[in-house]
Amino acid sequence: MAYWLLKSEPATWSWAQQVAAGAQGTFWNGVRNHAAKLHLMAMKPGEEALFYHSNEGKAVVGVVRIIRSFYPDPSDASGKFGMVDVAADRALAQPVTLEAIKSDPRLAKMVLVTNSRLSVQPVTPEEWAMIMAMGAGACTTQSC
DNA sequence: GCCAACGTTGGC
DNA sequence: GCCAACGTTGGC
Numbered sequence: 001m002a003y004w005l006l007k008s009e010p011a012t013w014s015w016a017q018q019v020a021a022g023a024q025g026t027f028w029n030g031v032r033n034h035a036a037k038l039h040l041m042a043m044k045p046g047e048e049a050l051f052y053h054s055n056e057g058k059a060v061v062g063v064v065r066i067i068r069s070f071y072p073d074p075s076d077a078s079g080k081f082g083m084v085d086v087a088a089d090r091a092l093a094q095p096v097t098l099e100a101i102k103s104d105p106r107l108a109k110m111v112l113v114t115n116s117r118l119s120v121q122p123v124t125p126e127e128w129a130m131i132m133a134m135g136a137g138a139c140t141t142q143s144c
Numbered sequence: 145g146c147c148a149a150c151g152t153t154g155g156c
Numbered sequence: 157g158c159c160a161a162c163g164t165t166g167g168c
Contacts, residue, residue, distance in 0.1 A: 007154090009153095009154090032163095033163070033164095034163090035163090054153085054154060054155090055153085055154055055155080058154090058155075098155080115161090115162090116153085116154065116155070116161085117152085117153050117154065117161065117162060117163085118162095119153085
């Protein structure tokens with residue numbers, strides 16, 4: 001079971017919109033980067049991904065579930081890229097900000113920190129557990 | 145096939 | 157609004 005992180009600018013597609021889309025979910029299109037594409041292709045239905053608000057907010061705000069594996073993206077004229085379908089699963093009790101992630105040495109190797117421009121990223125089980133604990137409000141940074 | 149130029153992303 | 161990082165494009 002792999003874990004992932006998906007980035008979206010809230011002005012383009014926000015967590016509120018994802019929640020409004022409900023259990024049937026929506027397609028996650030627009031990826032035009034080969035590294036990101038490889039991660040999309042590796043996603044399996046049932047796996048979970050962090051939903052991260054980039055630019056505005058700069059925080060992990062919720063969890064989405066992959067509900068359909070990789071298939072062609074109709075908005076890509078070249079036919080090279082594709083997308084998956086995701087549905088909102090649950091919100092975090094409190095957003096986990098980029099600032100909080102950066103300030104914790106145990107999360108220093110997150111792709112979000114090391115390659116901030118990649119829009120689809122893998123997350124390790126350890127990182128996932130940390131983010132979940134921080135997002136639950138169960139602990140503050142460094143006390144998990 | 146290399147590399148300079150350019151465009152885009154995203155944090156600050 | 158600026159700029160650094162990085163991916164992509166296109167000329168050679």
